[in-house]
Amino acid sequence: MAGSRLEKIGTIFTRATGLIRSKAVQYEDRPVWYDVYKHFPPTLQPKYDRPAPDTPIRNIFYLEDQIRAKFHKQMGRLLPNSNLYDTDARETATKRFLDVYYKHLNEKQMSSDEAFQSAIDILKAEKVLSKPKSKSTDASKPPTDESILSSFQQAKSKSEESVEVDLKNIFKE
Amino acid sequence: METRLLNLPIFRSILKNVNLSKTTCFTRALSTQANPAPVDAAAQLDEVVPVSKNPLDHADYFHVHNIFTVEDMFKARVHFGHKEGSLDAKMKQFLFGSRLGHCIFDLDKSADFLRQALNFTAHIAYRGGVIVFIGQSPQNCHLVEKSARECGEYAHTRAWRIGTFTNSTMMYGAVTRLPDLCIFMNTLRTVLDEHFAVTECAKMLVPTVGIVDSNCNPNLITYPVPGNDDSPSAVQFYCRVFKEAIRRGKAERERVLSKNNSV
Numbered sequence: 001m002a003g004s005r006l007e008k009i010g011t012i013f014t015r016a017t018g019l020i021r022s023k024a025v026q027y028e029d030r031p032v033w034y035d036v037y038k039h040f041p042p043t044l045q046p047k048y049d050r051p052a053p054d055t056p057i058r059n060i061f062y063l064e065d066q067i068r069a070k071f072h073k074q075m076g077r078l079l080p081n082s083n084l085y086d087t088d089a090r091e092t093a094t095k096r097f098l099d100v101y102y103k104h105l106n107e108k109q110m111s112s113d114e115a116f117q118s119a120i121d122i123l124k125a126e127k128v129l130s131k132p133k134s135k136s137t138d139a140s141k142p143p144t145d146e147s148i149l150s151s152f153q154q155a156k157s158k159s160e161e162s163v164e165v166d167l168k169n170i171f172k173e
Numbered sequence: 174m175e176t177r178l179l180n181l182p183i184f185r186s187i188l189k190n191v192n193l194s195k196t197t198c199f200t201r202a203l204s205t206q207a208n209p210a211p212v213d214a215a216a217q218l219d220e221v222v223p224v225s226k227n228p229l230d231h232a233d234y235f236h237v238h239n240i241f242t243v244e245d246m247f248k249a250r251v252h253f254g255h256k257e258g259s260l261d262a263k264m265k266q267f268l269f270g271s272r273l274g275h276c277i278f279d280l281d282k283s284a285d286f287l288r289q290a291l292n293f294t295a296h297i298a299y300r301g302g303v304i305v306f307i308g309q310s311p312q313n314c315h316l317v318e319k320s321a322r323e324c325g326e327y328a329h330t331r332a333w334r335i336g337t338f339t340n341s342t343m344m345y346g347a348v349t350r351l352p353d354l355c356i357f358m359n360t361l362r363t364v365l366d367e368h369f370a371v372t373e374c375a376k377m378l379v380p381t382v383g384i385v386d387s388n389c390n391p392n393l394i395t396y397p398v399p400g401n402d403d404s405p406s407a408v409q410f411y412c413r414v415f416k417e418a419i420r421r422g423k424a425e426r427e428r429v430l431s432k433n434n435s436v
Contacts, residue, residue, distance in 0.1 A: 015378060032300050033380045037380065042289060046375075046393060052266070057265060060270040060277060
């Protein structure tokens with residue numbers, strides 16, 4: 001479309017309005033978006049030099065962060081992975097741990113160290129902390145005691161079985 | 174809905190920060206749906222004043238506010254930004270805070286911006302505009318193209334040749350109609366550089382809707398949506414909501430056209 005290509009001056013709306021006002025574009029030929037923009041202007045003007053308000057960034061901390069940090073420090077690599085495709089917001093091991101911990105702390109009146117240890121024990125018993133099984137040790141395949149050598153020999157004996165192909169007449173019907 | 178929301182970890186926990194008033198943070202609206210714009214007195218007299226048939230006279234004609242909830246955004250991990258080191262100063266205003274060095278978006282604000290963007294998209298679709306999905310992250314390329322195809326629109330997710338819009342006549346060998354809206358799934362080309370199409374759209378008076386992450390510059394995007402643009406779940410979420418908005422706009426267009434033809 002004809003128009004000023006200086007994208008750093010004004011907004012697309014002001015530039016389009018300028019074109020219409022100067023009759024470079026007839027009002028009937030205005031862009032499809034023009035009326036929509038006019039009725040629903042964006043909250044922030046889409047200007048190249050729009051100054052950024054000086055908003056302070058606050059830190060997000062929670063009361064249970066100390067206990068969470070302690071848990072992570074102790075567990076380290078025992079914590080399971082989370083699937084980034086999974087949008088079900090399944091509860092993480094840390095979340096489960098905190099639930100159990102606070103339950104013990106508040107309901108069973110344990111000391112914080114006792115509650116911490118018992119929560120870890122419960123999570124270990126629930127196998128929350130063990131890493132998820134890899135696909136090769138899937139439950140669908142029963143574990144076999146085959147060594148590499150035996151499987152190699154099996155494969156070799158299989159390949160040595162005579163395959164009955166009549167090569168001479170392979171293209172004949 | 175509110176009780177379910179309160180079960181989410183971010184809402185359950187108590188914010189420990191003396192610098193800000195605690196109550197304002199977690200007793201906020203917890204909005205799962207946008208509050209409809211306040212209706213003025215004249216519009217309330219429905220019996221007297223007939224409701225306008227022009228979709229532009231309605232605050233939310235296509236009901237885009239119910240396409241998603243803030244909870245959906247939270248589950249799709251829209252609130253995760255990059256680390257503070259790569260933060261663009263212009264994105265500070267959209268942040269909720271920093272969690273151990275990672276920027277976290279304020280989903281209430283993001284939801285507001287996303288609804289504006291969806292409303293605009295639906296109106297453009299209703300008016301028969303050409304919509305192009307643009308993105309340049311290889312892992313989301315096929316997803317974006319598939320979504321565009323499903324709603325009968327276009328996508329450009331490959332390397333951008335400079336001048337595709339600004340020099341389109343030479344590029345395509347004929348006068349070319351440019352799109353009426355570009356939806357950016359990602360406004361960055363590499364980790365540092367902005368996508369060329371952002372500037373080209375601004376030059377050619379093409380409005381843009383764009384997901385801006387914490388390391389992006391939102392200024393040239395007409396309807397910026399602050400949010401995570403990297404996670405697959407987040408991109409799936411954006412594709413879903415924009416597809417739905419376009420579908421609603423087109424369905425309404427079909428309805429109105431068939432009604433007018435039959436009369």
